[in-house]
Amino acid sequence: MPQIPDNKDACELLDADHIAVKHLFVEYARLATAAPDDSAADRTALALKICAELTVHAQIEEEIFYPALREALPDAGDLLEEAEAEHQEAKDLIAQIQALGQADAEMDALVARLNGAIEHHVKEERDELFPKAKAAPEVDLVALGEQLRQRQAELAGQAATT
Numbered sequence: 001m002p003q004i005p006d007n008k009d010a011c012e013l014l015d016a017d018h019i020a021v022k023h024l025f026v027e028y029a030r031l032a033t034a035a036p037d038d039s040a041a042d043r044t045a046l047a048l049k050i051c052a053e054l055t056v057h058a059q060i061e062e063e064i065f066y067p068a069l070r071e072a073l074p075d076a077g078d079l080l081e082e083a084e085a086e087h088q089e090a091k092d093l094i095a096q097i098q099a100l101g102q103a104d105a106e107m108d109a110l111v112a113r114l115n116g117a118i119e120h121h122v123k124e125e126r127d128e129l130f131p132k133a134k135a136a137p138e139v140d141l142v143a144l145g146e147q148l149r150q151r152q153a154e155l156a157g158q159a160a161t162t
């Protein structure tokens, strides 16, 4: 993950993740188109980085962000259930990419599908979930941002040592 300034609130922090991973998807697609035969090692590294970053992102959303919203926003239940179902779809694609382990046409197709799934996830958070969270006085987005940031650092540290 890129360095996140400590003052980002929960929505800003999560959206910074969305933007960072989008850059990785764009770079992957560029390499897959421009140099499919010569960029396999770089694409493999990018794909594994995308998977690692999205895994942490989904985990901090599920552990911290979604439960806080579920408690504060009873009418967001359906939206949160849908978000969790979509996380599961992304996790299945991530598992398939990790199992392949090497960039090839099959991985290119899986990464493209994952990109589409994440674009959808990002759109729903930006258009629906974040505005609801921002409008709810009982949701402390600054405190949640701090919790997300700490857990993200912890998980990134674990990934780096395993």
Ligand SMILES: [Fe+2]
Pocket (backbone or CB within 6 Å): 014, 018, 057, 061, 121, 122, 125
């Ligand atoms: Fe997200």
